[in-house]
Amino acid sequence: MTTPTTVTKSNGAVLEAAGVTMRFGGLTAVRAVDLTVAPGEIVGLIGPNGAGKTTFFNCLTGLYTPTEGTVSYKGTRLSHKPHLVTQTGVARTFQNIRLFANMTVLENVLVGRHTRTKEGLWSALLRGPGFKKAERGSEARAMELLEFTGLAAKRDHLARNLPYGEQRKLEIARALASEPGLLLLDEPTAGMNPQETRATQNLVLAIRDQGTAVLVIEHDMRFIFNLCDRVAVLVQGEKLIEGTAEVVQADERVIAAYLGTPFEGAPGDEEAAEVDAAEAHATAPRSAAPQPADAAPTEPAADGTASGTSAAPGTSAPPGTNSAPGTSTAPDENAPNGDAR
Ligand SMILES: Nc1ncnc2c1ncn2[C@@H]1O[C@H](COP(=O)(O)OP(=O)(O)O)[C@@H](O)[C@H]1O
Numbered sequence: 451m452t453t454p455t456t457v458t459k460s461n462g463a464v465l466e467a468a469g470v471t472m473r474f475g476g477l478t479a480v481r482a483v484d485l486t487v488a489p490g491e492i493v494g495l496i497g498p499n500g501a502g503k504t505t506f507f508n509c510l511t512g513l514y515t516p517t518e519g520t521v522s523y524k525g526t527r528l529s530h531k532p533h534l535v536t537q538t539g540v541a542r543t544f545q546n547i548r549l550f551a552n553m554t555v556l557e558n559v560l561v562g563r564h565t566r567t568k569e570g571l572w573s574a575l576l577r578g579p580g581f582k583k584a585e586r587g588s589e590a591r592a593m594e595l596l597e598f599t600g601l602a603a604k605r606d607h608l609a610r611n612l613p614y615g616e617q618r619k620l621e622i623a624r625a626l627a628s629e630p631g632l633l634l635l636d637e638p639t640a641g642m643n644p645q646e647t648r649a650t651q652n653l654v655l656a657i658r659d660q661g662t663a664v665l666v667i668e669h670d671m672r673f674i675f676n677l678c679d680r681v682a683v684l685v686q687g688e689k690l691i692e693g694t695a696e697v698v699q700a701d702e703r704v705i706a707a708y709l710g711t712p713f714e715g716a717p718g719d720e721e722a723a724e725v726d727a728a729e730a731h732a733t734a735p736r737s738a739a740p741q742p743a744d745a746a747p748t749e750p751a752a753d754g755t756a757s758g759t760s761a762a763p764g765t766s767a768p769p770g771t772n773s774a775p776g777t778s779t780a781p782d783e784n785a786p787n788g789d790a791r
């Protein structure tokens with residue numbers, strides 16, 4: 451890759467991702483994805499589980515170096531180092547919450563400000579004298595952000611003791627502490643109740659109104675379609691369609707992608723056809739033999755899996771439902787891990 455901060459033409463966009471491809475060995479998780487976010491926009495990124503949404507975020511924020519493609523923020527090519535990306539003006543939250551579990555709510559936000567103070571992250575984490583001084587200057591702003599996110603009353607609680615929904619809000623407050631021009635939210639309402647989801651929707655609108663553009667991944671379609679100016683749909687790493695809520699909702703391929711119904715020209719169709727053909731060939735002699743109807747046991751499997759759980763990924767969340775497909779975002783799996791990134 452070239453130098454991290456080459457100035458390119460920005461076309462006025464806050465974010466401009468061009469031809470972003472991410473391969474892991476033989477797997478292409480993200481394939482030639484273009485996406486722009488304009489100032490003042492809230493853009494949604496949806497798609498079935500495993501579509502490559504989080505991987506795409508990781509490419510935008512420097513956690514991964516894309517195999518191909520470029521990412522620019524306000525016309526500046528972004529670095530592949532996460533802390534430099536944050537410093538440039540792009541902040542994020544994580545699908546699997548990453549808070550400093552044993553720090554207080556206020557301290558978590560103060561650590562989020564380290565990119566905006568001359569003290570570094572280690573000084574913030576080790577709470578040296580420089581940080582303590584910077585902390586006093588930052589505290590007023592951190593408290594403003596806690597008011598803004600509705601967490602002010604919890605300022606001295608340990609992050610680990612917050613209910614799940616509040617941990618997600620704290621991640622947002624901490625991300626905002628770096629004063630970003632673009633905020634990336636990865637499933638901000640996963641695990642929230644409907645009331646918390648509604649509050650988060652209002653919070654995102656308020657963030658946008660204060661001048662921060664937002665790119666949000668979410669499975670809750672009501673949340674997405676209420677909130678977003680534009681929605682892009684990823685399926686098997688490729689952008690299937692992008693448009694307003696109306697355009698995306700009316701697109702049969704999107705519904706098919708969620709319901710797992712094949713459609714002509716779907717990404718991965720060719721590979722799927724090859725696999726089908728190979729399987730048909732391999733099973734052909736046996737499939738000629740009659741199969742007794744009672745060959746399979748009717749009771750649930752011993753491991754507790756009920757019949758029907760072998761459905762294609764994404765079938766559990768047709769548009770319009772509030773449930774997250776798959777249970778990979780179950781609260782316990784997302785418990786704060788104190789990950790000191
Ligand atoms: N670090 C990694 N190494 C190998 N494969 C990965 C890695 N991260 C993600 N993948 C794969 O990339 C695909 C997309 O995953 P992900 O971006 O998490 O999807 P989504 O967020 O849309 O559910 C999946 O098949 C996943 O297993």
Ligand SMILES: [Mg+2]
Nearest residue numbers: 503504505545
């Ligand atoms: Mg994800």
